[in-house]
Amino acid sequence: xxxxxxxxxxxxxxxxxxxxxxxxxxxxxxxxxxxxxxxxxxxxxxxxxxxxxxxxxxxxxxxxxxxxxxxxxxxxxxxxxxxxxxxxxxxxxxxxxxxxxxxxxxxxxxxxxxxxxxxxxxxxxxxxxxxxxxxxxxxxxxxxxxxxxxxxxxxxxxxxxxxxxxxxxxxxxxxxxxxxxxxxxxxxxxxxxxxxxxxxxxxxxxxxxxxxxxxxxxxxxxxxxxxxxxxxxxxxxxxxxxxxxxxxxxxxxxxxxxxxxxxxxxxxxxxxxxxxxxxxxxxxxxxxxxxxxxxxxxxxxxxxxxxxxxxxxxxxxxxxxxxxxxxxxxxxxxxxxxxxxxxxxxxxxxxxxxxxxxxxxxxxxxxxxxxxxxxxxxxxxxxxxxxxxxxxxxxxxxxxxxxxxxxxxxxxxxxxxxxxxxxxxxxxxxxxxxxxxxxxxxxxxxxxxxxxxxxxxxxxxxxxxxxxxxxxxxxxxxxxxxxxxxxxxxxxxxxxxxxxxxxxxxxxxxxxxxxxxxxxxxxxxxxxxxxxxxxxxxxxxxxxxxxxxxxxxxxxxxxxxxxxxxxxxxxxxxxxxxxxxxxxxxxxxxxxxxxxxxxxxxxxxxxxxx
Numbered sequence: 001x002x003x004x005x006x007x008x009x010x011x012x013x014x015x016x017x018x019x020x021x022x023x024x025x026x027x028x029x030x031x032x033x034x035x036x037x038x039x040x041x042x043x044x045x046x047x048x049x050x051x052x053x054x055x056x057x058x059x060x061x062x063x064x065x066x067x068x069x070x071x072x073x074x075x076x077x078x079x080x081x082x083x084x085x086x087x088x089x090x091x092x093x094x095x096x097x098x099x100x101x102x103x104x105x106x107x108x109x110x111x112x113x114x115x116x117x118x119x120x121x122x123x124x125x126x127x128x129x130x131x132x133x134x135x136x137x138x139x140x141x142x143x144x145x146x147x148x149x150x151x152x153x154x155x156x157x158x159x160x161x162x163x164x165x166x167x168x169x170x171x172x173x174x175x176x177x178x179x180x181x182x183x184x185x186x187x188x189x190x191x192x193x194x195x196x197x198x199x200x201x202x203x204x205x206x207x208x209x210x211x212x213x214x215x216x217x218x219x220x221x222x223x224x225x226x227x228x229x230x231x232x233x234x235x236x237x238x239x240x241x242x243x244x245x246x247x248x249x250x251x252x253x254x255x256x257x258x259x260x261x262x263x264x265x266x267x268x269x270x271x272x273x274x275x276x277x278x279x280x281x282x283x284x285x286x287x288x289x290x291x292x293x294x295x296x297x298x299x300x301x302x303x304x305x306x307x308x309x310x311x312x313x314x315x316x317x318x319x320x321x322x323x324x325x326x327x328x329x330x331x332x333x334x335x336x337x338x339x340x341x342x343x344x345x346x347x348x349x350x351x352x353x354x355x356x357x358x359x360x361x362x363x364x365x366x367x368x369x370x371x372x373x374x375x376x377x378x379x380x381x382x383x384x385x386x387x388x389x390x391x392x393x394x395x396x397x398x399x400x401x402x403x404x405x406x407x408x409x410x411x412x413x414x415x416x417x418x419x420x421x422x423x424x425x426x427x428x429x430x431x432x433x434x435x436x437x438x439x440x441x442x443x444x445x446x447x448x449x450x451x452x453x454x455x456x457x458x459x460x461x462x463x464x465x466x467x468x469x470x471x472x473x474x475x476x477x478x479x480x481x482x483x484x485x486x487x488x489x490x491x492x493x494x495x496x497x498x499x500x501x502x503x504x505x506x507x508x509x510x511x512x513x514x515x516x517x518x519x520x521x522x523x524x525x526x527x528x529x530x531x532x533x534x535x536x537x538x539x540x541x542x543x544x545x546x547x548x549x550x551x552x553x554x555x556x557x558x559x560x561x562x563x564x565x566x567x568x569x570x571x572x573x574x575x576x577x578x579x580x581x582x583x584x585x586x587x588x589x590x591x592x593x594x595x596x597x598x599x600x601x602x603x604x605x606x607x608x609x610x
Contacts, residue, residue: 004072004104010046014093016077021096023048024072024104026134027065029115037063038095041073044139049086049095050075058101068107068114068134074100127584129575141572144267145560149216151263152237152556155256161212161239166201168194168218178222180232188601194220197553200538202240203510206549207541212252213240216556222581227568228502228558231581234569236505237559240551246493246509249550250445254279257497257504257554261441264563272439279497283448292333292423294446297501299437300430304422305334305400307410310392318387322366325412332412333422334400337429340407341369348432352409355428362421366410370402378404427501441499441562448472449494452487452524461487462524469494469508471520478519487523497554499562507552514542 004024012021025043032038037052037059050073052059062071075098086092111127112120114134125132132138153163172179172193179193195201197219205213217238225231237256241249258274265272280298287294290303311322311332322332340348349367356365368380378397380386385393402408409429411422430436451471453464461484469492471477481487493509511517517539521531531539560572570576577583597604 001074008045009041009043009048010090012048012077012091012094012096014079017079017094019077020074021077022072022074023050023096025070026114027062027067027069027071027107030067041071042134046090048091049080049089051078051095051097052101053097056099058098061101061103062098065103066107066109068110068131069103070105070107072102072104073098122578123584126570126576126578129585133574138571140268141560141564141566142574144264144564145556145572148260148264148560148563149556151260152216152256155259156214156237156239159212159252159256161214162210163215164205164210164213165215166195166198166205166217170195170201180220180222183600183602185600196221197236198238202238202551203512203538203549204541206240206242207544207546211242213551214238217553225577225579225581228561230557230569230573231577231579235556236553237556238551238553239507240549242547242549244509244548244550246447246495246550249495249507249509249552250279250281253497253552253554254443257443257499260559261443261499261563265441267563270439270565272441274441274443279443279445281445281447284446284450284491285448287446288419288423292419292421292426293501294449294496295498295501295503296444296446297427297430297436298442298444299440299500300426301435301437302336302338302426302430304419304426305336306331307334307396307400308332310396310399316389316392317385319384322384322410322412329415330413331415331418332410333418335365335409335411335422335425335429336400336402337367337407337409337433338435339405340429340433341371342405343433344407349407349409352425352428352432356411356421356425360421360424362411362417363413365421365425366412368408368410370397370404370406370408372404378402384410443497443499446496446498447494448491449496450488451490451492451520454484454488460525465492465494466506466508467520467524468511468517470511470516475513475516475519478516478523481523493550495552497552502558502562504558505552505554507550509548509550512542512546512548514539517542 001022004022006022009023009025023041025041028040028042028047030037030039035054039050039052039062040047041050052062058073065071073096075096077094078097080093080095110131112124112131114131117135117137133142169182169192172181172191173196177196179196182192182194184190184192198215198217202213215238217236218233219236220233223231239253241252262274265274284294287296289306292304308326308331311317311319312326314320314323326332349369353365353367356362366384368382368385370378370380373379379393388396397403400408409425411418411425450464451469452461455462472491472493477490481490494506495508496506497504511520518528518531557569557572561569564572566572575583575585582588
């Protein structure tokens with residue numbers, strides 16, 4: 001018999017009754033019933049109930065142990081009585097009557113419990129992450145992560161992609177987030193950088209004659225943490241393809257994304273689905289006008305409506321506040337609230353107004369509740385619509401699609417501010433009314449991003465998204481644009497993939513023509529010397545023959561978050577840092593001794609007192 005186990009703790013079934021077996025694992029939970037002791041033994045694979053009778057020596061061996069001690073037990077598999085079968089366990093039809101036991105490792109008093117998974121302070125959980133990872137939910141999340149990555153690799157290979165590894169020690173990037181720098185011992189005063197993404201390398205692979213590249217790539221960015229972003233490293237499905245159009249990229253990636261999410265949609269019996277058919281393609285301008293966001297949650301049926309024209313003439317509305325905003329160049333955006341008047345109290349509307357002021361730092365949200373009058377007409381007694389002329393009100397209601405029992409909120413201000421507030425309010429109203437579709441993953445592509453945007457701070461046109469994207473229309477459209485308005489009208493072959501309101505990735509068809517790249521930068525006010533200095537390596541490579549190419553890089557962490565239904569990226573990451581970018585378990589970052597600094601030709605500057 002094996003020294004530690006003949007079976008795992010998740011393996012035994014009714015068919016094993018009568019066998020003598022050996023199991024090893026952690027003492028998960030102990031229960032005493034009239035002298036007989038029951039222990040749930042846990043390993044990576046599951047739980048098995050073990051029965052310890054006082055008549056056997058194994059009882060005395062285990063009786064004194066704390067939970068989470070590691071033991072090896074040997075005994076006979078018994079069938080449970082029908083009334084005692086545990087349907088929640090794969091091993092719930094059997095138990096093992098233990099005759100012999102040995103201790104492999106005795107646990108000290110635990111800093112946090114494993115059984116039951118009670119909520120515990122984050123610093124304790126991260127400091128003792130090895131205990132936290134024993135908990136069922138986190139343990140299952142990490143297994144899911146591994147399975148998702150294995151599925152991605154399989155599907156990418158089936159789509160004709162080949163995996164390559166790009167360098168981890170590379171050059172500092174002049175754009176994007178802050179780099180993590182690595183000092184060079186051999187070249188004093190010089191530094192490597194950890195890659196924020198393999199962007200230039202994967203494009204250079206296309207120039208090198210490779211065709212369909214992918215990699216589960218580690219990326220490093222020195223940026224602040226948030227719920228869906230780690231403060232240091234993250235992983236992405238990095239992809240690049242040669243001789244492709246934007247639609248070719250979509251056709252290659254949709255089967256991978258749809259397939260992975262469909263494969264794990266029912267994980268843990270969640271019963272979710274992924275609709276069949278192509279992912280909707282939504283132009284950026286349409287996304288902003290309908291949803292107030294370039295990462296819309298299509299599970300939410302609410303669509304925004306521009307009602308600026310209806311409030312421009314206060315002689316028809318009796319509401320001068322919005323008319324003044326419009327006269328100053330502002331917008332009024334309506335956020336329908338289906339059946340909110342019928343199902344909610346006045347408090348619902350007041351609370352949304354308070355939310356806008358507190359959470360969005362906005363002046364507030366106007367609102368109106370709609371009911372039928374005694375004459376059978378839909379009217380409102382709230383100030384925004386109360387004094388509308390009858391015909392004007394009817395036209396407004398028809399335009400927005402409102403009827404008796406509905407409510408409506410209004411975001412007003414500068415165009416960008418109004419849409420930002422309206423988009424956030426759309427999400428808030430959908431959540432509070434409980435009308436967001438559940439149990440489904442709804443994907444979409446956001447396309448036709450503007451190539452340029454107006455930088456209000458510097459009073460100039462600059463790149464809006466990705467300066468290395470191919471402009472739609474190429475050199476011709478860049479040369480034809482003579483004014484700021486004409487530049488701002490240029491779209492790029494840039495696209496995002498979004499699922500349930502979460503941006504999984506940005507991508508683009510690349511600008512592979514040096515002359516077009518130089519012109520694109522020139523239009524944003526950057527001379528050729530800037531491009532040559534900052535991006536000369538890639539630009540020179542393009543001068544020796546570069547294929548048209550494009551790619552994308554969906555975030556693995558965010559994909560697993562969605563599939564695991566996790567609220568924080570730490571719940572799908574093995575050993576995460578805390579909000580202050582510290583690894584509490586390994587005590588990183590930490591000081592280094594003078595000898596190491598001397599080897600690297602580094603002298604630390606005195607720390608200034610705050």
